[in-house]
Amino acid sequence: MENQIFSLKRFGSYIGKYFSEYRSLQLQFFVLTGIFTAIMCLTGGVISFYGVITPAMFIFALVSASRMSSMFSLRANKIKFLLTPVSTLEKLLAMVFHLYVVVPLMFVVSLFVAQYAAMFITALFTLSWPHFQWPYAGIEVDASYLGLYALSYMGSSAFYLMGATIFTRHTFLKTTALALVLSFVFGGLMSVAIGMHAFSVGAFTNFENFNTVNDAGGNFVIVMSVIVTILYLGVAYLRISEMEVNETKK
Protein backbone atom coordinates (compact mmCIF):
# COMPACT_ATOMS: atom_id res chain seq x y z
CA MET A 1 0.00 0.00 0.00
CA GLU A 2 1.23 3.48 -0.87
CA ASN A 3 2.24 5.87 1.89
CA GLN A 4 -0.87 7.73 3.01
CA ILE A 5 0.95 10.95 3.93
CA PHE A 6 3.26 11.46 0.99
CA SER A 7 3.91 9.56 -2.22
CA LEU A 8 6.06 11.14 -4.90
CA LYS A 9 4.10 9.43 -7.66
CA ARG A 10 0.75 10.63 -6.32
CA PHE A 11 2.12 14.13 -5.69
CA GLY A 12 3.48 14.28 -9.23
CA SER A 13 0.09 13.29 -10.62
CA TYR A 14 -1.63 15.90 -8.47
CA ILE A 15 0.79 18.63 -9.54
CA GLY A 16 0.06 17.73 -13.18
CA LYS A 17 -3.68 17.96 -12.55
CA TYR A 18 -3.35 21.16 -10.50
CA PHE A 19 -1.55 23.12 -13.19
CA SER A 20 -3.40 21.57 -16.09
CA GLU A 21 -6.67 22.79 -14.59
CA TYR A 22 -5.30 26.14 -13.38
CA ARG A 23 -7.04 28.38 -15.86
CA SER A 24 -5.16 31.65 -15.71
CA LEU A 25 -1.51 30.58 -15.53
CA GLN A 26 -0.80 31.27 -19.22
CA LEU A 27 -2.70 34.54 -19.12
CA GLN A 28 -0.77 35.65 -16.05
CA PHE A 29 2.49 34.85 -17.82
CA PHE A 30 1.59 36.89 -20.90
CA VAL A 31 0.38 39.87 -18.87
CA LEU A 32 3.52 39.83 -16.75
CA THR A 33 5.76 39.55 -19.80
CA GLY A 34 3.87 42.40 -21.45
CA ILE A 35 4.33 44.67 -18.43
CA PHE A 36 8.05 43.89 -18.17
CA THR A 37 8.49 44.40 -21.91
CA ALA A 38 6.81 47.80 -21.69
CA ILE A 39 9.00 48.84 -18.73
CA MET A 40 12.15 47.67 -20.50
CA CYS A 41 11.17 49.52 -23.67
CA LEU A 42 10.76 52.71 -21.68
CA THR A 43 13.94 52.32 -19.61
CA GLY A 44 16.21 51.06 -22.38
CA GLY A 45 16.36 47.50 -21.12
CA VAL A 46 17.18 48.37 -17.51
CA ILE A 47 14.89 47.23 -14.72
CA SER A 48 15.38 47.60 -11.00
CA PHE A 49 15.37 44.29 -9.14
CA TYR A 50 14.48 45.58 -5.69
CA GLY A 51 12.52 48.57 -6.95
CA VAL A 52 10.30 46.87 -9.51
CA ILE A 53 10.73 43.11 -9.76
CA THR A 54 10.57 42.21 -6.09
CA PRO A 55 7.50 44.33 -5.24
CA ALA A 56 5.77 42.95 -8.34
CA MET A 57 6.69 39.41 -7.36
CA PHE A 58 5.49 39.93 -3.78
CA ILE A 59 2.17 41.36 -4.85
CA PHE A 60 1.78 38.67 -7.51
CA ALA A 61 2.53 35.87 -5.04
CA LEU A 62 0.31 37.29 -2.31
CA VAL A 63 -2.61 37.74 -4.68
CA SER A 64 -2.01 34.23 -6.08
CA ALA A 65 -1.97 32.84 -2.53
CA SER A 66 -5.20 34.68 -1.70
CA ARG A 67 -6.84 33.43 -4.88
CA MET A 68 -6.27 29.89 -3.68
CA SER A 69 -9.26 30.46 -1.42
CA SER A 70 -11.41 29.95 -4.53
CA MET A 71 -10.77 26.25 -4.01
CA PHE A 72 -12.70 26.46 -0.72
CA SER A 73 -15.13 29.34 -1.21
CA LEU A 74 -17.72 27.52 -3.30
CA ARG A 75 -19.17 24.25 -2.12
CA ALA A 76 -18.66 22.51 -5.49
CA ASN A 77 -14.97 23.49 -5.59
CA LYS A 78 -14.48 22.54 -1.98
CA ILE A 79 -15.97 19.08 -2.51
CA LYS A 80 -13.74 18.55 -5.54
CA PHE A 81 -10.69 19.71 -3.62
CA LEU A 82 -11.34 17.71 -0.46
CA LEU A 83 -12.31 14.48 -2.23
CA THR A 84 -9.38 14.34 -4.65
CA PRO A 85 -7.58 11.17 -3.57
CA VAL A 86 -4.34 12.74 -2.39
CA SER A 87 -3.24 13.51 1.15
CA THR A 88 -3.67 16.89 2.83
CA LEU A 89 0.10 17.30 2.85
CA GLU A 90 0.24 16.76 -0.91
CA LYS A 91 -2.57 19.27 -1.45
CA LEU A 92 -0.73 21.85 0.64
CA LEU A 93 2.61 21.11 -1.01
CA ALA A 94 1.05 21.67 -4.44
CA MET A 95 0.06 25.18 -3.33
CA VAL A 96 3.50 25.76 -1.82
CA PHE A 97 5.08 24.53 -5.06
CA HIS A 98 2.94 27.04 -6.94
CA LEU A 99 4.08 29.93 -4.76
CA TYR A 100 7.69 28.95 -4.13
CA VAL A 101 8.64 27.44 -7.49
CA VAL A 102 6.17 28.32 -10.23
CA VAL A 103 5.71 32.03 -9.42
CA PRO A 104 9.49 32.80 -9.20
CA LEU A 105 10.08 30.67 -12.29
CA MET A 106 7.39 32.57 -14.14
CA PHE A 107 9.18 35.82 -13.28
CA VAL A 108 12.53 34.46 -14.41
CA VAL A 109 11.14 33.29 -17.74
CA SER A 110 9.00 36.36 -18.35
CA LEU A 111 12.00 38.67 -17.64
CA PHE A 112 14.03 36.67 -20.13
CA VAL A 113 11.32 36.90 -22.79
CA ALA A 114 10.64 40.57 -21.98
CA GLN A 115 14.32 41.50 -22.37
CA TYR A 116 14.52 40.18 -25.93
CA ALA A 117 11.01 41.32 -26.84
CA ALA A 118 11.92 44.85 -25.66
CA MET A 119 15.18 44.67 -27.60
CA PHE A 120 13.38 43.89 -30.87
CA ILE A 121 10.59 46.40 -30.25
CA THR A 122 13.11 49.16 -29.50
CA ALA A 123 15.07 48.26 -32.64
CA LEU A 124 11.88 48.36 -34.66
CA PHE A 125 10.87 51.79 -33.40
CA THR A 126 14.35 53.31 -33.68
CA LEU A 127 14.98 51.60 -37.04
CA SER A 128 18.34 50.28 -35.82
CA TRP A 129 19.92 46.86 -35.39
CA PRO A 130 18.97 45.05 -32.17
CA HIS A 131 21.51 45.57 -29.43
CA PHE A 132 22.15 42.02 -28.18
CA GLN A 133 23.02 41.53 -24.52
CA TRP A 134 23.45 38.58 -22.18
CA PRO A 135 20.22 37.36 -20.57
CA TYR A 136 19.23 39.50 -17.57
CA ALA A 137 21.96 42.02 -18.38
CA GLY A 138 19.68 44.93 -17.55
CA ILE A 139 18.90 43.66 -14.07
CA GLU A 140 21.20 44.73 -11.31
CA VAL A 141 21.04 42.58 -8.22
CA ASP A 142 22.91 42.99 -4.96
CA ALA A 143 23.28 39.35 -3.98
CA SER A 144 23.80 40.11 -0.27
CA TYR A 145 20.10 40.85 0.16
CA LEU A 146 18.80 37.84 -1.73
CA GLY A 147 18.70 35.55 1.30
CA LEU A 148 16.67 37.96 3.36
CA TYR A 149 14.45 38.64 0.40
CA ALA A 150 13.84 34.92 -0.14
CA LEU A 151 12.97 34.39 3.52
CA SER A 152 10.68 37.36 3.45
CA TYR A 153 9.00 36.12 0.29
CA MET A 154 8.46 32.63 1.66
CA GLY A 155 7.10 33.93 4.97
CA SER A 156 4.71 36.38 3.36
CA SER A 157 3.46 33.84 0.80
CA ALA A 158 2.92 31.28 3.54
CA PHE A 159 1.02 33.89 5.58
CA TYR A 160 -1.33 34.65 2.67
CA LEU A 161 -1.72 30.95 1.94
CA MET A 162 -2.74 30.49 5.56
CA GLY A 163 -5.13 33.43 5.10
CA ALA A 164 -6.70 31.69 2.10
CA THR A 165 -7.54 28.70 4.28
CA ILE A 166 -9.06 30.92 6.99
CA PHE A 167 -10.91 33.60 5.01
CA THR A 168 -12.83 32.30 2.03
CA ARG A 169 -14.33 35.69 1.12
CA HIS A 170 -12.34 38.93 0.53
CA THR A 171 -9.26 36.89 1.33
CA PHE A 172 -6.60 39.39 0.30
CA LEU A 173 -8.09 42.30 2.23
CA LYS A 174 -8.79 40.27 5.34
CA THR A 175 -5.34 38.66 5.34
CA THR A 176 -3.70 42.06 4.84
CA ALA A 177 -5.73 43.42 7.75
CA LEU A 178 -4.66 40.47 9.87
CA ALA A 179 -1.04 41.06 8.85
CA LEU A 180 -1.27 44.69 9.92
CA VAL A 181 -2.87 43.79 13.23
CA LEU A 182 -0.21 41.16 13.90
CA SER A 183 2.56 43.57 12.93
CA PHE A 184 1.13 46.11 15.30
CA VAL A 185 0.73 43.59 18.12
CA PHE A 186 4.07 41.89 17.85
CA GLY A 187 6.07 44.95 16.95
CA GLY A 188 8.90 45.64 14.57
CA LEU A 189 11.16 42.68 15.30
CA MET A 190 8.42 40.14 14.77
CA SER A 191 7.34 41.94 11.63
CA VAL A 192 10.83 41.59 10.24
CA ALA A 193 10.99 37.95 11.28
CA ILE A 194 7.79 37.00 9.51
CA GLY A 195 8.70 39.04 6.48
CA MET A 196 5.69 41.23 6.82
CA HIS A 197 7.42 44.58 6.57
CA ALA A 198 8.88 43.59 3.22
CA PHE A 199 5.40 44.04 1.92
CA SER A 200 5.70 47.78 2.38
CA VAL A 201 7.47 49.71 -0.38
CA GLY A 202 9.84 51.29 2.09
CA ALA A 203 11.29 47.95 2.99
CA PHE A 204 12.17 47.19 -0.60
CA THR A 205 13.90 50.44 -1.22
CA ASN A 206 15.51 51.17 2.13
CA PHE A 207 18.59 49.00 1.86
CA GLU A 208 20.12 50.48 4.94
CA ASN A 209 17.25 48.99 6.85
CA PHE A 210 18.10 45.54 5.50
CA ASN A 211 21.71 45.99 6.51
CA THR A 212 20.65 46.98 9.99
CA VAL A 213 18.43 43.95 10.19
CA ASN A 214 21.23 41.68 9.02
CA ASP A 215 23.68 43.13 11.49
CA ALA A 216 21.34 43.21 14.44
CA GLY A 217 19.12 40.22 13.92
CA GLY A 218 21.61 37.86 12.35
CA ASN A 219 20.81 34.22 12.71
CA PHE A 220 17.94 34.91 15.07
CA VAL A 221 15.99 36.61 12.29
CA ILE A 222 16.68 33.76 9.89
CA VAL A 223 15.69 31.11 12.41
CA MET A 224 12.57 33.04 13.39
CA SER A 225 11.58 33.52 9.75
CA VAL A 226 11.88 29.82 9.07
CA ILE A 227 9.95 28.91 12.23
CA VAL A 228 7.18 31.40 11.53
CA THR A 229 6.92 30.26 7.89
CA ILE A 230 6.59 26.66 9.03
CA LEU A 231 4.03 27.79 11.61
CA TYR A 232 1.89 29.47 8.93
CA LEU A 233 2.08 26.41 6.72
CA GLY A 234 1.23 24.24 9.74
CA VAL A 235 -1.88 26.30 10.42
CA ALA A 236 -2.84 26.05 6.72
CA TYR A 237 -2.35 22.26 6.91
CA LEU A 238 -4.56 21.95 9.97
CA ARG A 239 -7.22 24.16 8.40
CA ILE A 240 -7.33 22.01 5.27
CA SER A 241 -7.32 18.72 7.16
CA GLU A 242 -10.20 19.87 9.38
CA MET A 243 -12.15 21.56 6.60
CA GLU A 244 -15.85 20.70 6.26
CA VAL A 245 -18.30 21.67 3.56
CA ASN A 246 -20.86 23.17 5.93
CA GLU A 247 -18.62 26.16 6.49
CA THR A 248 -19.87 27.64 3.23
CA LYS A 249 -23.45 28.52 2.49
CA LYS A 250 -23.35 28.20 -1.28
Add this chain to the structure above:
Amino acid sequence: MLKVENMAFSYRRNEYLLHKVNFEITPGGVYGLLGKNGSGKSTLLYLMTGLMYPQIGSVTIEGIPSRKRTPELLSNIYLLPEEFDLPEVSIDVYVKNNAMFYPRFSREQFDNYMQIFELPAVKKLSQYSMGQKKKFIVSFALATNVPLLFMDEPTNGMDIPSKSQFRKVIALGMSDERSIIISTHQVRDLESMIDRVLLLHDNTMILNESVVDIARKLEFIRTTSKDDLQGCIYSTFTPEGFVGVRPNLDDVDTAVDLETLFNSVVANPQAIKQLFV
Protein backbone atom coordinates in the same frame (compact mmCIF):
# COMPACT_ATOMS: atom_id res chain seq x y z
CA MET B 1 -18.32 -1.65 3.80
CA LEU B 2 -19.77 1.61 5.15
CA LYS B 3 -21.09 1.74 8.68
CA VAL B 4 -22.97 4.56 10.37
CA GLU B 5 -23.30 4.01 14.10
CA ASN B 6 -25.37 6.09 16.51
CA MET B 7 -24.61 9.12 14.43
CA ALA B 8 -25.93 12.57 15.24
CA PHE B 9 -25.29 15.80 13.44
CA SER B 10 -26.48 19.35 13.95
CA TYR B 11 -25.81 22.68 12.28
CA ARG B 12 -27.06 24.50 15.38
CA ARG B 13 -26.42 23.66 18.99
CA ASN B 14 -28.94 21.19 20.47
CA GLU B 15 -30.96 21.13 17.27
CA TYR B 16 -30.17 17.86 15.57
CA LEU B 17 -30.75 17.53 11.86
CA LEU B 18 -29.87 13.85 12.13
CA HIS B 19 -30.11 11.90 15.35
CA LYS B 20 -29.48 8.27 16.28
CA VAL B 21 -28.83 7.23 12.71
CA ASN B 22 -27.70 3.62 12.28
CA PHE B 23 -27.28 1.77 9.04
CA GLU B 24 -24.83 -0.14 6.93
CA ILE B 25 -24.06 -0.15 3.24
CA THR B 26 -23.00 -3.58 2.04
CA PRO B 27 -21.44 -4.35 -1.36
CA GLY B 28 -23.78 -4.75 -4.30
CA GLY B 29 -26.97 -2.78 -4.75
CA VAL B 30 -28.46 0.59 -5.53
CA TYR B 31 -29.56 2.47 -2.43
CA GLY B 32 -32.22 5.15 -2.80
CA LEU B 33 -31.83 7.85 -0.19
CA LEU B 34 -35.17 9.58 0.10
CA GLY B 35 -36.48 12.39 2.27
CA LYS B 36 -38.24 15.71 2.21
CA ASN B 37 -36.48 18.99 1.44
CA GLY B 38 -34.20 19.83 4.34
CA SER B 39 -34.42 16.34 5.83
CA GLY B 40 -30.63 15.99 5.63
CA LYS B 41 -30.10 13.83 2.54
CA SER B 42 -27.17 15.85 1.17
CA THR B 43 -25.81 16.29 4.68
CA LEU B 44 -25.88 12.52 5.16
CA LEU B 45 -23.99 12.09 1.88
CA TYR B 46 -21.38 14.59 3.07
CA LEU B 47 -21.12 12.80 6.40
CA MET B 48 -20.65 9.45 4.68
CA THR B 49 -17.92 10.83 2.42
CA GLY B 50 -16.07 12.56 5.27
CA LEU B 51 -16.89 16.09 4.10
CA MET B 52 -18.66 16.73 7.40
CA TYR B 53 -18.01 15.35 10.83
CA PRO B 54 -20.72 13.93 13.08
CA GLN B 55 -20.99 15.40 16.58
CA ILE B 56 -21.90 12.01 18.01
CA GLY B 57 -21.26 8.51 16.72
CA SER B 58 -19.16 7.44 13.80
CA VAL B 59 -19.07 6.91 10.07
CA THR B 60 -16.52 4.35 8.93
CA ILE B 61 -15.56 2.93 5.56
CA GLU B 62 -13.82 -0.45 5.83
CA GLY B 63 -13.21 0.38 9.48
CA ILE B 64 -11.53 3.74 8.79
CA PRO B 65 -13.36 6.89 9.93
CA SER B 66 -14.44 8.69 6.75
CA ARG B 67 -13.35 12.02 8.24
CA LYS B 68 -9.71 10.95 7.89
CA ARG B 69 -9.97 11.34 4.10
CA THR B 70 -6.84 9.31 3.42
CA PRO B 71 -5.84 8.88 -0.24
CA GLU B 72 -6.61 5.14 -0.02
CA LEU B 73 -10.09 5.83 1.34
CA LEU B 74 -10.78 8.61 -1.16
CA SER B 75 -9.76 6.42 -4.09
CA ASN B 76 -12.50 3.99 -3.05
CA ILE B 77 -15.33 6.51 -3.00
CA TYR B 78 -16.71 9.02 -5.46
CA LEU B 79 -19.27 11.72 -4.74
CA LEU B 80 -21.18 13.27 -7.58
CA PRO B 81 -22.56 16.46 -6.00
CA GLU B 82 -25.72 18.18 -7.17
CA GLU B 83 -23.69 21.21 -8.24
CA PHE B 84 -20.25 20.81 -9.70
CA ASP B 85 -17.74 22.63 -11.80
CA LEU B 86 -15.74 21.14 -14.65
CA PRO B 87 -12.38 22.62 -15.61
CA GLU B 88 -11.83 24.16 -19.04
CA VAL B 89 -9.93 21.21 -20.43
CA SER B 90 -10.58 18.58 -23.09
CA ILE B 91 -12.23 15.23 -22.33
CA ASP B 92 -8.92 13.40 -22.72
CA VAL B 93 -7.05 15.80 -20.44
CA TYR B 94 -9.78 15.55 -17.80
CA VAL B 95 -9.67 11.77 -17.91
CA LYS B 96 -5.86 11.74 -17.85
CA ASN B 97 -5.75 14.17 -14.91
CA ASN B 98 -8.33 12.41 -12.77
CA ALA B 99 -8.40 8.72 -13.73
CA MET B 100 -4.93 8.10 -12.29
CA PHE B 101 -6.30 8.52 -8.76
CA TYR B 102 -8.82 5.70 -9.25
CA PRO B 103 -6.94 2.43 -9.82
CA ARG B 104 -9.98 0.58 -11.20
CA PHE B 105 -10.86 3.27 -13.76
CA SER B 106 -11.79 1.83 -17.16
CA ARG B 107 -11.46 4.04 -20.22
CA GLU B 108 -13.38 1.48 -22.23
CA GLN B 109 -16.36 1.71 -19.88
CA PHE B 110 -16.14 5.50 -19.86
CA ASP B 111 -16.28 5.63 -23.67
CA ASN B 112 -19.19 3.21 -23.61
CA TYR B 113 -21.17 5.36 -21.14
CA MET B 114 -20.40 8.47 -23.18
CA GLN B 115 -21.74 6.66 -26.23
CA ILE B 116 -24.93 5.61 -24.44
CA PHE B 117 -25.45 9.22 -23.35
CA GLU B 118 -24.83 10.28 -26.95
CA LEU B 119 -22.33 12.90 -25.83
CA PRO B 120 -20.59 14.65 -28.72
CA ALA B 121 -16.82 15.07 -28.81
CA VAL B 122 -15.88 18.60 -27.75
CA LYS B 123 -12.61 20.51 -27.57
CA LYS B 124 -13.31 21.84 -24.07
CA LEU B 125 -15.70 20.54 -21.42
CA SER B 126 -17.04 24.08 -21.04
CA GLN B 127 -18.73 23.64 -24.43
CA TYR B 128 -21.12 21.11 -22.92
CA SER B 129 -24.54 22.23 -21.71
CA MET B 130 -25.43 21.71 -18.03
CA GLY B 131 -27.24 18.44 -18.79
CA GLN B 132 -24.36 17.19 -20.91
CA LYS B 133 -21.89 18.07 -18.17
CA LYS B 134 -23.97 16.00 -15.79
CA LYS B 135 -23.95 13.05 -18.17
CA PHE B 136 -20.19 13.45 -18.63
CA ILE B 137 -19.52 13.40 -14.90
CA VAL B 138 -21.89 10.45 -14.39
CA SER B 139 -19.93 8.56 -17.07
CA PHE B 140 -16.66 9.38 -15.36
CA ALA B 141 -18.00 8.51 -11.89
CA LEU B 142 -19.25 5.11 -13.02
CA ALA B 143 -16.04 4.34 -14.93
CA THR B 144 -13.97 4.87 -11.76
CA ASN B 145 -15.41 1.55 -10.54
CA VAL B 146 -15.12 2.70 -6.94
CA PRO B 147 -16.84 0.39 -4.44
CA LEU B 148 -18.88 3.30 -3.04
CA LEU B 149 -20.45 5.74 -5.45
CA PHE B 150 -22.59 8.55 -4.03
CA MET B 151 -24.86 10.62 -6.25
CA ASP B 152 -26.77 13.69 -5.14
CA GLU B 153 -29.81 14.34 -7.35
CA PRO B 154 -28.11 12.85 -10.43
CA THR B 155 -31.10 13.22 -12.76
CA ASN B 156 -31.61 16.93 -12.06
CA GLY B 157 -31.04 18.81 -15.29
CA MET B 158 -31.40 15.72 -17.47
CA ASP B 159 -34.04 15.61 -20.21
CA ILE B 160 -36.48 12.69 -20.59
CA PRO B 161 -34.34 10.53 -22.96
CA SER B 162 -31.30 11.14 -20.74
CA LYS B 163 -33.14 9.73 -17.73
CA SER B 164 -33.65 6.38 -19.45
CA GLN B 165 -30.01 6.50 -20.62
CA PHE B 166 -29.07 7.15 -17.01
CA ARG B 167 -30.94 4.04 -15.86
CA LYS B 168 -29.15 2.06 -18.55
CA VAL B 169 -25.66 3.18 -17.55
CA ILE B 170 -26.40 2.57 -13.87
CA ALA B 171 -27.53 -0.96 -14.69
CA LEU B 172 -24.36 -1.48 -16.76
CA GLY B 173 -22.14 0.01 -14.07
CA MET B 174 -23.51 -2.13 -11.26
CA SER B 175 -21.58 -5.08 -9.90
CA ASP B 176 -21.53 -7.25 -6.78
CA GLU B 177 -18.54 -5.32 -5.45
CA ARG B 178 -19.98 -1.85 -5.65
CA SER B 179 -22.82 0.07 -4.06
CA ILE B 180 -24.42 3.16 -5.48
CA ILE B 181 -26.15 5.51 -3.08
CA ILE B 182 -28.50 7.91 -4.85
CA SER B 183 -30.10 10.81 -3.04
CA THR B 184 -33.10 12.06 -4.95
CA HIS B 185 -36.51 13.66 -5.04
CA GLN B 186 -37.21 12.21 -8.46
CA VAL B 187 -38.31 8.79 -7.24
CA ARG B 188 -40.07 7.98 -10.51
CA ASP B 189 -36.76 8.29 -12.38
CA LEU B 190 -35.12 5.61 -10.28
CA GLU B 191 -37.98 3.39 -9.18
CA SER B 192 -36.97 0.39 -11.27
CA MET B 193 -33.31 0.54 -10.22
CA ILE B 194 -33.40 0.83 -6.46
CA ASP B 195 -32.64 -2.30 -4.45
CA ARG B 196 -32.86 -0.76 -1.03
CA VAL B 197 -34.66 2.27 0.38
CA LEU B 198 -33.12 4.58 2.98
CA LEU B 199 -35.75 7.05 4.12
CA LEU B 200 -35.01 10.07 6.27
CA HIS B 201 -37.84 11.56 8.29
CA ASP B 202 -38.13 13.32 11.65
CA ASN B 203 -34.34 13.69 11.96
CA THR B 204 -33.63 10.01 11.72
CA MET B 205 -33.56 7.11 9.30
CA ILE B 206 -37.09 5.85 9.62
CA LEU B 207 -36.85 3.15 6.98
CA ASN B 208 -33.92 1.05 5.84
CA GLU B 209 -35.33 -1.89 3.93
CA SER B 210 -34.79 -3.78 0.72
CA VAL B 211 -37.40 -3.33 -1.98
CA VAL B 212 -38.07 -7.08 -1.76
CA ASP B 213 -38.90 -6.82 1.96
CA ILE B 214 -41.04 -3.74 1.39
CA ALA B 215 -43.02 -5.62 -1.26
CA ARG B 216 -43.36 -8.56 1.12
CA LYS B 217 -44.67 -6.43 3.97
CA LEU B 218 -46.70 -3.81 2.12
CA GLU B 219 -49.39 -4.00 -0.50
CA PHE B 220 -49.57 -1.09 -2.93
CA ILE B 221 -53.05 -0.46 -4.26
CA ARG B 222 -54.11 1.38 -7.39
CA THR B 223 -57.84 1.49 -7.79
CA THR B 224 -60.73 3.54 -9.03
CA SER B 225 -63.00 2.42 -6.18
CA LYS B 226 -62.64 3.90 -2.73
CA ASP B 227 -63.98 0.64 -1.27
CA ASP B 228 -60.74 -1.15 -2.19
CA LEU B 229 -58.79 1.03 0.21
CA GLN B 230 -59.91 -0.75 3.37
CA GLY B 231 -57.16 -1.30 5.92
CA CYS B 232 -54.84 1.23 4.29
CA ILE B 233 -52.37 3.04 6.49
CA TYR B 234 -52.20 5.72 3.82
CA SER B 235 -54.32 6.53 0.79
CA THR B 236 -54.84 9.46 -1.50
CA PHE B 237 -56.67 10.48 -4.62
CA THR B 238 -54.68 11.04 -7.81
CA PRO B 239 -55.82 11.96 -11.32
CA GLU B 240 -55.60 8.25 -12.23
CA GLY B 241 -57.69 7.15 -9.26
CA PHE B 242 -56.89 6.11 -5.70
CA VAL B 243 -53.53 4.90 -4.45
CA GLY B 244 -52.93 3.38 -1.06
CA VAL B 245 -50.68 1.23 1.09
CA ARG B 246 -51.70 -1.43 3.56
CA PRO B 247 -50.00 -4.29 5.38
CA ASN B 248 -49.55 -7.18 3.01
CA LEU B 249 -51.54 -9.71 5.03
CA ASP B 250 -52.48 -11.92 2.07
CA ASP B 251 -48.98 -12.17 0.53
CA VAL B 252 -50.07 -10.24 -2.53
CA ASP B 253 -47.26 -9.47 -4.96
CA THR B 254 -47.39 -5.78 -5.88
CA ALA B 255 -44.73 -3.49 -7.31
CA VAL B 256 -43.32 -1.00 -4.81
CA ASP B 257 -44.53 2.49 -5.55
CA LEU B 258 -41.80 4.66 -4.01
CA GLU B 259 -43.83 7.86 -4.11
CA THR B 260 -46.73 6.28 -2.27
CA LEU B 261 -44.36 4.59 0.14
CA PHE B 262 -42.67 7.92 0.84
CA ASN B 263 -45.98 9.70 1.39
CA SER B 264 -47.23 6.95 3.68
CA VAL B 265 -44.07 7.17 5.80
CA VAL B 266 -44.46 10.93 6.09
CA ALA B 267 -48.18 10.66 6.87
CA ASN B 268 -48.08 7.70 9.20
CA PRO B 269 -44.55 7.01 10.41
CA GLN B 270 -45.59 5.01 13.46
CA ALA B 271 -47.51 2.44 11.41
CA ILE B 272 -44.58 1.96 9.06
CA LYS B 273 -42.14 1.70 11.96
CA GLN B 274 -44.23 -1.02 13.61
CA LEU B 275 -44.42 -3.01 10.40
CA PHE B 276 -40.67 -3.00 9.88
CA VAL B 277 -39.51 -3.59 13.43
